Amino acid sequence: MKKVILLLVLLLSVSFMLESCTNAAHRSKKKKSDVPEWWLNLPNDKNYVFGKGTASGIDISGTQQRAFTNSQSNIAQKVETYLDNYREDFYQEFGVGGDQEIQSTFATVTKALVTQCLRMVTEYKSELYDYTDEAGRTVYEYYVVVQWPTAEVGAALYDKIKEEEQLRIKYEKSKMMERLEAAKKEKLELDQMRKSGE
Secondary structure (H helix, E strand, O other): OHHHHHHHHHHHHHHHHHHHHHOHHHOOEEEOOOOOHHHHOOOOOOOEEEEEEEEEEOOHHHHHHHHHHHHHHHHHHHHHHHHHHHHHHHHHHHOOOOOHHHHHHHHHHHHHHHHHHHOOOEEEEEEEEEEEOOOOOEEEEEEEEEEEEHHHHHHHHHHHHHHOHHHHHHHOOOHHHHHHHHHHHHHHHHHHHHHHHO
16 A cells, blocks of 8 residues: 555645646745745645645755655654544444445555555645755745645545445444545535636
8 A cells, every 4th residue: 555655645745836836826845944934834724634744855856746645655654544534433433444345445445545545645835945055056945835625525435335235234333434434524515615716
């Protein structure tokens, strides 16, 4: 699973780097300074999980790519934790700790979702600093924060459970499915808002 996540993170970081190069509105070029406040104190928004990354180097594109890779690794760990919380809630509600088949099916579903969720990660904010080192070279420091919509993953988990008959039968009437249905509804509302804003 970790190899799949790392491969996906690498592929996504290249796409983020390309997007970042064309989207200068989220970047500014400054002299070396303290770490940005927005990077140190991530937003607290129940609708998103945030991840952060940073890198420095003399190659601007390589520096940006490493920072994005770091931010995606950071958020992948948070996605796994987020999904683990759902899994634990399901297990507690139904007492399936010893049911290996249910555990295996749920693990397969959540692994697929981590990969799917990484495709939903978008840049929240980034900033580029440069300074001249003692050797006279320009060194770049790049800070990035990425975001991941929690409603999207709740909706995706809901859909995956509905697809897996064994999980669907087990959890159909659960409190967790009610929470996931609410997330699915929220995602649909967000989609409608996005469409009306275009």
